[in-house]
Amino acid sequence: xxxxxxxxxxxxxxxxxxxxxxxxxxxxxxxxxxxxxxxxxxxxxxxxxxxxxxxxxxxxxxxxxxxxxxxxxxxxxxxxxxxxxxxxxxxxxxxxxxxxxxxxxxxxxxxxx
Amino acid sequence: xxxxxxxxxxxxxxxxxxxxxxxxxxxxxxxxxxxxxxxxxxxxxxxxxxxxxxxxxxxxxxxxxxxxxxxxxxxxxxxxxxxxxxxxxxxxxxxxxxxxxxxxxxxxxxxxx
Numbered sequence: 001x002x003x004x005x006x007x008x009x010x011x012x013x014x015x016x017x018x019x020x021x022x023x024x025x026x027x028x029x030x031x032x033x034x035x036x037x038x039x040x041x042x043x044x045x046x047x048x049x050x051x052x053x054x055x056x057x058x059x060x061x062x063x064x065x066x067x068x069x070x071x072x073x074x075x076x077x078x079x080x081x082x083x084x085x086x087x088x089x090x091x092x093x094x095x096x097x098x099x100x101x102x103x104x105x106x107x108x109x110x111x112x113x
Numbered sequence: 114x115x116x117x118x119x120x121x122x123x124x125x126x127x128x129x130x131x132x133x134x135x136x137x138x139x140x141x142x143x144x145x146x147x148x149x150x151x152x153x154x155x156x157x158x159x160x161x162x163x164x165x166x167x168x169x170x171x172x173x174x175x176x177x178x179x180x181x182x183x184x185x186x187x188x189x190x191x192x193x194x195x196x197x198x199x200x201x202x203x204x205x206x207x208x209x210x211x212x213x214x215x216x217x218x219x220x221x222x223x224x225x226x
Contacts, residue, residue: 043217
């Protein structure tokens with residue numbers, strides 16, 4: 001069965017520090033990969049996505065993610081975190097056989113001054 | 114700008130009531146989805162629809178039904194609300210092409226007392 005794992009439930013970083021959020025997936029082929037962000041009281045907003053090609057993907061708000069096929073991972077990174085980045089982050093997998101998406105359980109990010 | 118609108122931001126209902134959650138999108142999207150979001154569980158797919166009057170069960174359809182009479186509107190129905198259906202409900206839509214990103218509404222926080 002397909003699954004998406006975000007092993008970190010909650011992460012706290014200092015403003016200005018670097019950030020890496022982990023995501024692993026279980027799927028028989030290379031899926032479509034997404035990172036979404038949910039700010040408090042808001043719906044989810046797409047940060048970036050990977051379909052094919054260059055394995056390092058740039059997104060909005062200075063985020064990037066790297067697809068590593070050998071590790072079935074799609075980790076999200078940001079070199080320098082801002083206080084406004086405090087939010088919940090979801091990794092998602094889209095199957096190329098249809099229109100279904102599977103989400104991880106989310107990682108809550110706290111940014112301290 | 115694209116928009117997915119959920120009719121209520123907060124809703125309080127009593128056990129046994131019939132509950133309607135409404136979602137409207139203005140992007141002429143083929144696909145529409147209903148998710149519920151619970152802490153530690155991420156987003157779980159309840160139902161999705163890929164065309165008018167068409168619906169498919171997601172991972173947790175029990176206790177829910179849906180209706181899509183018009184392309185822009187996708188309704189989630191709780192036939193007899195129960196306390197374990199207290200949750201955040203998120204509606205999303207996407208174009209007909211496989212695995213285009215999801216556009217989310219702001220969510221409806223439903224409390225069943």
